[in-house]
Amino acid sequence: MRILAIETSCDETAIAILTGEGDNLKLEKSVVRSQIDLHETYGGVVPEVAAREHLQLMMPLLHRDVAHNGEGIDTIAVTAGPGLAPALRVGVETAKALAWAWQKPLVPVCHLEGHIYAPWLSGQAPEFPALALVVSGGHTELVLMTDHGKFERLGETLDDAAGEAFDKVAKMLGLGYPGGPKVAQLAIDGDAKAFDFPRAMLDSDNFVFSFAGLKTSVLYTLRKHEDQLNEYKFRADIAASFQEAVVDVLVQKTMKAVEKVKPASVILAGGVAANVALRDRLKQTCEQMEVPLFVPEFQYSMDNAAMIAVAGYYRALNGHTVEPAELQVNPNLDIV
């Protein structure tokens, strides 16, 4: 099966073509056009509401990489949610029109499910049940994947996502956007034990997260030490201690879930998977607990359509197709 996938849920306009045969997957093409490239003048901050940018990019991308009459494409997969409605609509309406004109099956995919499928793109196939920690700017969740297309959410954040906390702390420290990598960079020179920031929800028995309190605690600390704000060491200590608190919570919660559900593998998914401190600690801990950890390659941990293609491929194998006329975007789409 040769599958065309389209992703427009966030800042990225992306398409991919993947061929699947049984469990053999071959990614032929994956193109990601970041709106950040296009709009340097925006300082890199482009919210996903820039649906118009998706509109401008979509046809040129398809025109370049896909046969006009759909020849060679067997199935079309598209991100149907979660995300912002106007942005999602560009991808979904395009996919609907193509499926209708080419008379090909159409498969809606949940963006989070796509993230969880990222390791498959590197020729790995985590064994089920797989426990996935999905961390990005908009999400922090623990999801149990019992089989292809079968997901159960164990817990999620009650307020801010982990990636959001990174961005906001970056802002407080006067670092640019996107803030995650900059905080991580600064943290290298800092002492992770310099400040004892709160680790919310660690004692609770469930798998919910909370990062608003941590954000606020960093802010209070900065206000208390206003005179040191310009000292490099102080700022590095804040970054390192903050990052340590986030990593502690994410890893310890994941390990609690490992103990409880005894998965055959653990997957780290989403944009924050690029954080080295998080990767390293999770890797160490998974080794201790003797459960294999799967971390996607960098280009597949960021938003892309290749991951949507894999998820769509397995959905299609299981017959999860819809009539083009019936598909609507769902900004709050849940993973199930």
Place this chain on the structure above:
Amino acid sequence: MNYTTTSAEQTQKIAADLAKTLKGGEFISLIGDLGAGKTTFTRGLVEALGGTVRVKSPTFTVMNEYPVNAGNIKRVVHIDFYRFTDPAELEALSLEDERRPDTIILAEWPDALPTVTWKSDIEIYFKHLGDDKREILI
């Protein structure tokens, strides 16, 4: 009105009191620094209006919608302009279409946009007074 609060719960109580006075169709601006309590306030308001879905930060999603049930008010739209840099992006949200008698619209960081294209019926200011103490001006 000017309030001083010393906890998230107290802030949510103030939001609940405001909720009682809403008629439907209002645009509310939430203005204040990072961590000042804008999202916390919204959570209190949505709960007071009978919402059962947990209010989360809309910074990355840009816009969240919560079903509520308080007389004719059936819906709360929660927006965050934090990541906005261009007023044209506001247009893409078609907010005027969201303004309905059964809907309350709350926006965090309306001041993130240099030019004001957002007209609110109620403005709420949040100010840090040190640790958990906040001043809220409605």
